[in-house]
Amino acid sequence: MHSASRRGVIAATLGLALGLPLTAVAADWPTKPVVLVVPQGTGSGSDVVARLLARYMAPALGQPVVVENRTGAGGIIAHQSVMRAPADGYTVLFTSTAQLLVVPALYASAKYTLDDFDPVAPVLRAPFALLVANTPGAPKTVKELVEALRAKPGAYASAGIGTMTHLGSEIFLKRAGVTASHVPYKGSGAALTDLMGGQVLFATDSLTAAMTHVRSGKLRALAVTGDKREASLPDVPTLAEAGLPGEPIGVIGGLFAPKGVPKDAAARLDKAVKEALQNPELAARFAATETGILRISNAEFLEQLRKATPFWQGLVRELDLKVE
Structure with missing residues (x-):
């Protein structure tokens, strides 16, 4: 018998004899x-x-x-x-x-x-970003987005009901004290396409889904939702820095x-x-x-x-x- 296996058998036997729980694994695991x-x-x-x-x-x-x-x-x-x-x-x-x-x-x-x-x-x-279309008429800061929603509640896109992109936007709205209509899509791709096309005012989505469009100039990131700025977006503030403190999203x-x-x-x-x-x-x-x-x-x-x-x-x- 292999020495490690023999040691395992001895340990198991002693454990049973003493009534000890066998919670440890063998030294050669896995x-x-x-x-x-x-x-x-x-x-x-x-x-x-x-x-x-x-x-x-x-x-x-x-x-x-x-x-x-x-x-x-x-x-x-x-x-x-x-x-x-x-x-x-x-x-x-x-x-x-x-x-x-x-x-x-x-x-x-x-x-x-x-x-x-x-x-x-x-x-x-993986934090998220608060996003708008990169067009002349779209808000350029979180403050401008809040002001736009306060003046006329618009709509926001998400990847679906109950997704993190849905919940992230609801947290933003709650902290800002404004409202907006939720337009759920089947995935981030469709949601961000309509955001770029102007069908909705804003979205909260992952940097993974959004960065290609941010780099191409089709989307603008107003804020990131983590507890610090992201290396890929060094000039984009956190929500807290933009005046909406709270738990990281x-x-x-x-x-x-x-x-x-x-x-x-x-x-x-x-x-x-x-x-x-x-x-x-x-x-x-x-x-x-x-x-x-x-x-x-x-x-x-x-x-x-x-x-x-x-x-x-x-x-x-x-x-x-x-x-x-």
Whole structure:
């Protein structure tokens, strides 16, 4: 018998004899491939990042990391499948604010919460931008947009009811003390096309979706919604700098395991992700998609998620949003 395996058997036997819980993993964990579940389809932004993560995590783990796309029901299928998987570290989920925190408030069928998972590795942060068409008559500052809405409530576009782009605009309106009509679209592409065409006055959307149009001169970013200015938009103020302070608006995401994952396995996964995020190719991919690397500890990650949960879910309830 291999010495590591023999040590594992001895430890297990002693644990049983003493009535101790077997929560630790063997010193040679992992001994088989790790499955990384992605709620989005192949080719999506999350899928691309997950596959790069998987490629660079594998050498650190000494085992392949296999990406599985489990799409459907707004991410519910993927989250429920990982929630019900064995808590052994071999099945992890790549998810973020929208599907982890907002979807359970929108869909009665979700039946999962943050407490059903253990965060094992923070990965990304992605703020939004407050956008208007880059035309002579469009507002040039947040103050001008607020004044325009106060004089004549217009309309704003979103990627759909209950999306982060919808909720982000509602937060802006609430802080500014103005109103506007919501025009939901099927995705950011259609929403931003109509924004550029003048069918709506403004939108809140990710830098990933918007930056191509900002660089081409078709859209103007009035503010970014994070807690600091973005490197790609150094002259664009934050909402707080523009006179509308409050919690940062955006997405944070990372890897999650079923509740109760052994600490040793979680630590190995976290270390592998941190090593992967040091890779220049992965860093370049993040930069190209306007996604920031979330360089915080797991404890800080969980603290941010716990703080964000009542913030987003309270907004969903306040707007009386439900999707069946």
